[in-house]
Amino acid sequence: MRVTLTDPLALIPGFGETHREQSAAYPAAPPPWQPVHTVYVPADRFGAGTVAAWGEAALELFGRHLPAEDMAGVFGMDEQVAGAVHEKVAAKLGTEPVEDLRVDFEDGYGPRPGEEDGHVAQAAAAVAALHADGTLPRRWGLRVKSFADGDPARSVRTLDGFLTGVMERAGHLPAGFVVTFPKVLMRAYLGQFADCLEALEGGLGLAGGTLRFEMQVEAPQTVLFLDPSLVAALGGRLAAAHFGVFDYTASCSLPPHEQRLDHPVCDHARHVMRTAFAGTGVELSDGSLAASPASGDGHAVRELWRRHAELVRHSLSHGFYQGWDMHPSHLVSRYAAVYHFHLSHYEEYAQRVRAWEERREAAGGVMDEPATVRTMTAALRRADLALGKT
Known part of the structure; x- marks a missing residue:
């Protein structure tokens, strides 16, 4: 083949550096394992038996209200797929009901000036016990209070006490740890929190980069500064971005009856998150349904499952493969919707x-x-x- 240009690369002297920057910013890698949910438990209600209790409660509801022949009707599935989904949900609830656990010291816990240190110590002991028993979820951690609350020392103290307590009892930091950083109203808070993680690594004798965190997107102000440069700016410590539906919709002045995961303003925020972090390796997680069954009767439980599964499907259709679960009943509809999505x-x-x-x-x-x-x-x-x- 005859060509006109004898050395095209000589015309593009900056190509090598640009391509290296591309590879660093957007690593081409197959998707790794990501938990399908994060279970949030208020710190004052968390103990070594919490994970097992959630699994038992979910399995009891599943066994009482969802026989195999009703699976298709409750969740709107094809009969053939429904049978396989029913089997997988039953097996999952019996073996690994919780994939990702977060001990909550923020909204689900509230301000407790005289109690938080004690609950931190109790939570650390419970995590160490779960680890010793081999039942600590594959992903686990805590949510600290926001710097936006004006008391970052409380947030860092809780994280410090939790990590120190777990490592003293377990002898090391078990795999799968991540910390959730909520209500990031200022971009600078992210760098400040990353600096605290680096200091903790040094104090605890952990390798650099061990402590990673997930930021919460809970306000329009946060959406405005989301972009791929955050990943490099934070030294690779940003593991995930989680959407907070109720704070976000409240920040948008939506009335209470419109504070729902499938509202268009939430879709917009998700699209921005998806665009900002596409190809960077930062995981995305959707929010939650803040409802539990109105009663123990079958109709109430099934109605909750239908609504929750509908929201999970909405998240999945937008490329958000993880979400929050706030009640044991949510585990049934979470796994049912996820398994149906993948199998169908x-x-x-x-x-x-x-x-x-x-x-x-x-x-x-x-x-x-x-x-x-x-x-x-x-x-x-x-x-x-x-x-x-x-």
């Missing part, structure tokens, strides 16, 4: 990927674009991780 398209995606690899049309004459194939491959991997196939 699994075979279709697998067939289309195989067809593309074999350079032939998929069933129905579908000719997929490479970007779609990459998306389906990622979806299959995410499904395998969520379903416990790998």
